[in-house]
Amino acid sequence: MEIPAEQPRFFQVEPLEGESLSHFLGRFRRENYLTATQLGKLTGIGAVISRWEKFYLNPFPTPQELEALAAVVEVKVDRLIEMLPPKGVTMKPRPIRLCGACYQESPCHRVEWQFKDKLKCVSEAHPKDARHQLGLLTKCTNCETPFPIPADWVQGECPHCFLPFAKMARRQKRY
Template sequence: MEENIDEKREIWLTRVEPLDGESISHFLGRFRREKGNKFSAPSGLGQVVGFGAVLVRWEKFYFNPFPTQQELEALATVVELHADRLRQMLPPIGVGMNHSPIRLCGACYGESPCHKIEWQFKKTAGCDRHQLRLLSKCPACEKPFPIPALWAEGLCQKCFIPFAEMTKYPKAY
């Protein structure tokens, strides 16, 4: 029976390569939307992995309880990555997370279009690389950013300004 599941997975799942520093939320959203995968919700992927709604919490940066090695290995099998690589998309043990607002550095996003896990750390106030404060809402229309799993286009969902073009708005950090 297990061989049958593996054969089916090869037919309908497309591998997605993680980006440097990418958050688990952003990665899971990209994975679900990839041609051939098309999971409409994290719970659908969670069912395939075998632990239901856990991925819904992870996409919203709720890691209490923290993902177990067994959970990471189960997800790693489905997304065809090493569990250690998935672990890199999570916060370090003991580092507090901001669940909201969702934050970003437009300059970083322009260089590598993904949400960085470090942007949600409680201790992170700005981008050390670009010396800019992180944005927590669109600087033009003030709409808060949705969870990174929903960042299909990389732009504000209300006024359509690309995240990469938001670099002219934040204040120096």
């Protein structure tokens, strides 16, 4: 009699509101001690995971790829789609952008920060909210090191001088 192979069990990671797929994948991989390559093998979609973490979404993720990822990370496909740009919106993969004020409120990289036409941060829930009308940062306000991809944001701080992202809001310019 053949014993069925057990599916590996993973620690669940809940997506945060507005979080980018890159940031979510990095959090999931760290929580489960996986590399991008290992996650790609587990999902059966290979190196695509690494491309998505870098915001290289051309070609755009297929429904089959998203279903394969959803099965492993235990997040609904609809929720994964929310972490991607809407149809017709172009992403700018570099430089990585950040709003320190928003990061202080919810420590995650927001997908909207990488939209090509996005230069300032305005709260989507409160578009007229002046406290979010800050120019997006592209590098550390202390040492000017460009931000790494969000999948690599472990502590929420500059990887060079260790200034927390939340403290960078003090030096953000009003837009």
